[in-house]
Amino acid sequence: MSTLLIEGGQVLLPDMRVVEADVLVDADEGGILDVGTDIEVDADETLDASGGLVMPGLVNAHCHAAMTLLRGYADDKPLDAWLQEDIWPAEAELTAEDIHVGTELGLLEMIKSGTTAFADMYFDVPEVVDAIDEAGLRARVGHGVVTVAKDDEGAQADIDESLDIAREFDGAADGRVTTAYMPHSLTTVGESYLRESVAEAREDDIPVHFHANETTDEVDPIVDERDERPLEYADDLGMLTHEDFVAHGVHVDGAEIDLLATRGTGVVHCPASNMKLASGMAPVQRMLDAGVTVGLGTDGAASNNDLDMFDEMRDAAMLGKLATGNASAVDAESVVQMATQGSADAIGVQSGVVEPGANADLVVLDLDSPHLTPAHDLVSHLAYAARGSDVRHTVCDGQVLMRDREVLTMDESAVLTRARDHATALVERAE
Numbered sequence: 001m002s003t004l005l006i007e008g009g010q011v012l013l014p015d016m017r018v019v020e021a022d023v024l025v026d027a028d029e030g031g032i033l034d035v036g037t038d039i040e041v042d043a044d045e046t047l048d049a050s051g052g053l054v055m056p057g058l059v060n061a062h063c064h065a066a067m068t069l070l071r072g073y074a075d076d077k078p079l080d081a082w083l084q085e086d087i088w089p090a091e092a093e094l095t096a097e098d099i100h101v102g103t104e105l106g107l108l109e110m111i112k113s114g115t116t117a118f119a120d121m122y123f124d125v126p127e128v129v130d131a132i133d134e135a136g137l138r139a140r141v142g143h144g145v146v147t148v149a150k151d152d153e154g155a156q157a158d159i160d161e162s163l164d165i166a167r168e169f170d171g172a173a174d175g176r177v178t179t180a181y182m183p184h185s186l187t188t189v190g191e192s193y194l195r196e197s198v199a200e201a202r203e204d205d206i207p208v209h210f211h212a213n214e215t216t217d218e219v220d221p222i223v224d225e226r227d228e229r230p231l232e233y234a235d236d237l238g239m240l241t242h243e244d245f246v247a248h249g250v251h252v253d254g255a256e257i258d259l260l261a262t263r264g265t266g267v268v269h270c271p272a273s274n275m276k277l278a279s280g281m282a283p284v285q286r287m288l289d290a291g292v293t294v295g296l297g298t299d300g301a302a303s304n305n306d307l308d309m310f311d312e313m314r315d316a317a318m319l320g321k322l323a324t325g326n327a328s329a330v331d332a333e334s335v336v337q338m339a340t341q342g343s344a345d346a347i348g349v350q351s352g353v354v355e356p357g358a359n360a361d362l363v364v365l366d367l368d369s370p371h372l373t374p375a376h377d378l379v380s381h382l383a384y385a386a387r388g389s390d391v392r393h394t395v396c397d398g399q400v401l402m403r404d405r406e407v408l409t410m411d412e413s414a415v416l417t418r419a420r421d422h423a424t425a426l427v428e429r430a431e
């Protein structure tokens, strides 16, 4: 067995206590063997955590990683106009290689800002999986389906691709990649397609992930046409099981919150995207109080505009207070929990905790900087003061992905060069 010892730091435990301890990892199996002060072992590899906090790797529960290529391409518009006038025309020009390159850029950004697992909905998923395999992260991936404006043959092909991808790539990258069936939303995929395809996904125990209740422009037509709320419609279609997870959940009423809690369906809160597109303020504290599993996601870099989950925690805490007029709402512990165990539970990956037996997905945060001094409360710092650039080391599945801010699994400058070149060419084609 090859071992990795992360020594000399403080450790954030699953119950949010911080203790001084070392962490011993089985680097072959990718699991945590021990967390304690009396670990006596001559480890094969060590990571220095002195002056730092060992914490779970953050879990970005809703993302479109390759959209890094469209970062800053179209800003300051609401969702529908942004998608229809700018993003979808540009995405129509994407090649498989663009998606590989854009995903690599997203993964690099995640590793450098302390994210070790994520959920991704996009196109050309084999390219996404290939990039994840190389970079060493953990992910649940899927092909996003849109049937509106397609003929029946095109719509069915899109659905088949999503289901086939979910079957083929589940367990890829040594088990670090799992999959889901990913219809884009309740308004961009027709009812009969949803009904049939979700039933097909169920036959193979494939989870379902979709955008839901993001804007009133999306919710109102469903209510007008069907006389039921969107998540009641989704429930009727069989899309709300405990394995499923929805992105956004901004405009959900009390009955929908109860439905999410009863079904055990996860909700991924995306505060930065919701604020930037002026989509609204999700009732996060109400969902937490009702027992809904709430995770945290960045959404794509075109609506955020970064993939830094520390930013996202701060945004979630701030927005949660503003939304309720209550400074105690969505407190520091809640957002740290949301970005770790909550996200991992929502997307169904084993991650988000530092304890013996857990997967060794963890980061070491450097505390020795002005904006983290003094350190009265490290959970407060994680929620309100820390930044992705404070991450010193990143480990996923027992493998060191970044050591002292040097990414070991990717050639950082080559990724940046390729991303710049591909983004420039993409935008030229789109104009």
Ligand SMILES: CSC[C@H]1O[C@@H](n2cnc3c(O)ncnc32)[C@H](O)[C@@H]1O
Pocket: 064, 079, 083, 087, 088, 091, 121, 122, 123, 143, 144, 145, 146, 184, 211, 214, 273, 299, 300, 303
């Ligand atoms: C069909 S693949 C995913 C699809 O979703 C688009 N997208 C990015 N951000 C959002 C969002 O906030 N709401 C809805 N759809 C979004 C992305 O551009 C892809 O086309």
Ligand SMILES: [Zn+2]
Pocket: 062, 063, 064, 211, 247, 299, 300
């Ligand atoms: Zn999204």
